[in-house]
Amino acid sequence: MSQSLNILDVSLRDGSHSVRHSFTVEQVRAAAKGLNAAGVRYFEVTHGDGLGGSSLQYGLSKVDELKLIEAAVEEATFSEVSVLLIPGIGTKQDLQAAASIGAKMVRVATHVTEADVAAQHIGLGRELGLKTVGFLMMAHMTPVEKIVEQAKLFESYGAEVVYVTDSAGALLPHEVTARVAALKDTLQCDIGFHAHNNLSMALANTIAAIEAGANYIDGSLRALGAGAGNTQTEVMVAVLEKLGYQTGIDLYKLMDVANEVIAPLMQQPQEISGSSLVLGYAGVYSSFLLHAQKAAQQFGVDERDILMELGQRKTVGGQEDLIYEVAQQLVKA
Numbered sequence: 001m002s003q004s005l006n007i008l009d010v011s012l013r014d015g016s017h018s019v020r021h022s023f024t025v026e027q028v029r030a031a032a033k034g035l036n037a038a039g040v041r042y043f044e045v046t047h048g049d050g051l052g053g054s055s056l057q058y059g060l061s062k063v064d065e066l067k068l069i070e071a072a073v074e075e076a077t078f079s080e081v082s083v084l085l086i087p088g089i090g091t092k093q094d095l096q097a098a099a100s101i102g103a104k105m106v107r108v109a110t111h112v113t114e115a116d117v118a119a120q121h122i123g124l125g126r127e128l129g130l131k132t133v134g135f136l137m138m139a140h141m142t143p144v145e146k147i148v149e150q151a152k153l154f155e156s157y158g159a160e161v162v163y164v165t166d167s168a169g170a171l172l173p174h175e176v177t178a179r180v181a182a183l184k185d186t187l188q189c190d191i192g193f194h195a196h197n198n199l200s201m202a203l204a205n206t207i208a209a210i211e212a213g214a215n216y217i218d219g220s221l222r223a224l225g226a227g228a229g230n231t232q233t234e235v236m237v238a239v240l241e242k243l244g245y246q247t248g249i250d251l252y253k254l255m256d257v258a259n260e261v262i263a264p265l266m267q268q269p270q271e272i273s274g275s276s277l278v279l280g281y282a283g284v285y286s287s288f289l290l291h292a293q294k295a296a297q298q299f300g301v302d303e304r305d306i307l308m309e310l311g312q313r314k315t316v317g318g319q320e321d322l323i324y325e326v327a328q329q330l331v332k333a
């Protein structure tokens with residue numbers, strides 16, 4: 001098999017959730033240098049919730065994300081730096097600013113049924129000459145036909161890659177296969193896949209996505225990411241090499257940056273705890289985990305009950321305030 005894959009590391013963006021948006025310039029510079037040396041084609045640097053995410057609602061960044069992006073770009077002599085943009089959180093001005101300091105890719109992320117809010121941002125990404133990607137979040141929440149419809153919208157706006165994003169880590173391999181295969185059958189553009197490991201399915205789901213035709217694949221070093229984290233990039237690269245895929249990545253150098261730069265900055269292990277498991281089981285946004293833990297402590301309730309209720313209510317990104325409302329209601333119940 002000689003299929004070559006585009007690996008995109010999200011440690012410095014999805015990992016931002018896990019470290020409560022506390023990345024420093026030195027940490028980002030060291031990780032970027034290591035990813036670049038290992039030959040990782042793309043890596044993403046932004047607040048966990050994308051450009052403009054630093055806020056009371058989503059968590060304040062310790063360091064302005066533009067400073068972090070700038071440091072990453074300086075180290076990226078081979079790699080290209082991606083930024084995430086959720087319309088409504090980030091603006092077109094934020095994207096222009098990121099492009100002006102050297103970002104080369106934008107991933108415009110929407111809820112899986114709301115691709116239509118991304119037309120302007122995808123258009124701007126293309127105008128700015130960025131590699132422009134559509135990122136359909138919470139892909140477990142809707143049937144295959146709806147994802148196809150939404151992905152077609154992204155493609156019609158100019159997206160060069162469309163991602164199936166398992167934000168809640170709730171999908172099982174056959175469900176990933178169905179989604180990716182349907183997009184592969186219908187779209188002309190490339191297909192990507194982004195996993196979370198809440199049900200311990202991230203690597204299995206990633207392989208299912210690749211076998212169904214995805215060629216842009218996300219991972220994070222030491223799995224640093226929201227919830228139980230993402231597909232672990234260094235493990236994924238080793239497995240893909242064994243399966244005969246070409247990643248162009250130097251495994252030892254990748255392991256070095258995972259062990260020497262990422263491991264020391266982690267604030268908690270990326271494990272499948274009672275509550276990250278519930279994220280996948282109930283289908284809740286992975287980035288809700290730390291907010292739910294805080295609310296559980298504040299109101300003296302079980303964080304698993306909060307997450308189960310959020311799953312029942314089919315909450316989506318942007319509804320972080322509901323986490324506290326649910327916790328408060330559980331106290332009264």
Ligand SMILES: CC[C@H](O)CC(=O)C(=O)O
Binds near residue numbers: 050109165167168226
């Ligand atoms: C809040 C944005 C989110 O973290 C994007 C992402 O990585 C996902 O939906 O999994």
Ligand SMILES: [Mn+2]
Binds near residue numbers: 014167196286
């Ligand atoms: Mn994610």
